[in-house]
Amino acid sequence: MKELSLCPRLSKAMELLGKRWTTLIIYQLLDGSKRFNEIESSLPISGRLLSERLKELEREGIVQRTLFSEVPVRVEYNLTDKGMALKNVITGIENWSKDWL
Amino acid sequence: MKELSLCPRLSKAMELLGKRWTTLIIYQLLDGSKRFNEIESSLPISGRLLSERLKELEREGIVQRTLFSEVPVRVEYNLTDKGMALKNVITGIENWSKDWL
DNA sequence: GCTACAAGTTACTTTATGTAAGTAACTATA
DNA sequence: TATAGTTACTTACATAAAGTAACTTGTAGC
Structure with missing residues (x-):
């Protein structure tokens, strides 16, 4: 029988942020909205994966999707407040990386 | 031809921290050294994975492994300065989680 | 009808993770 | 002497996630 001293907060957050590409996608959106193709390039x-990740992030309320019915269609993604609140975390990781990697 | 605006620092850091369990293992070691079995439980x-992750972290200089040739053998793992420097990052993630999850 | 475009989706392959059993080296107990 | 117990791993195999490339949808212009 395991007595988990697992921090549920960290654990839940890492389920999201720890998925491959997630943090990098959020980073791309920190300085404003971007289109699907922009993020992809x-x-x-x-x-395939970008689509999957953006759906997850939208479902979690971190990213907002806006459809423009132009021709051809245009879709923009931008961070919600919840997403923007990750800016400090991402900056912290960058700083650690700068100091130690 | 992709013109990546990929941040190499964030990218390299996330290759490490984004791997499943890595951040949770570091979290376990933030308050002192632990044995293999302690982390596992x-x-x-x-x-299998704990062994794999600890090896990666050791190779990256984030975790230090110390072997005690007792009976049965005892192995302790603790964070290096590089590992300890992640405390702020991890606290940041916890706080975000507290505020938004 | 044919081509072009953005934003995906589908089908398929490769890699990562999960699960369970096994190993090494030694001690303590029957 | 034989058996069981301990820690810290490995190995073998199954399943899930990620990577790759081709295909779809809706619309416009030629």
Whole structure:
């Protein structure tokens, strides 16, 4: 019988942020909204996974999706307040990386 | 040809911290050294992966492994300065989680 | 009808993770 | 002497996640 001293907060957060690409996608959106293709070309990620991750982030309320019915269609993604609140965390990781990697 | 606006610092850090269990293992070690079995029972992780992750963390200089040739053998793991420097990052994630999850 | 475009989706392969059993080296107990 | 117990791992195998590339949908212009 395991007596988990697992921190549920950290654990839940890492389920999200720990998934591959998630943090990098959020990073791309920190300086404003971007289109699907823009994110896709700014990261070495495939459309398949980008689509999956954006759906997860939308479901979690971290990213907002806006559809423009133009021709061809345009879709913009931007961070919600919940997403923007991750800015400090991401900056912290960058700083650690700068100091130690 | 992709013109990646990928932040190499964040990217490299997330390759490490984004791996499943890594951050949770570091969290377990924030308050002092622990033995293999202690970590294993404090997280829902298998020995197989824990062993793999600890090796990665040791290789990256985040965790230090100390062997005590007792009977039965005892092995302790503790964070290096590089590992301890992640405390702020982890606290940041916890706080975000508290505020938004 | 044919081509072009953005934003996906589908089908398939490779890699990572999960699960359970096994190993090494030694001690303590019957 | 034989058996069981201990820690810290490994190994073998099954399942889930990620990677790759081709295909779809809706619309416009030629």
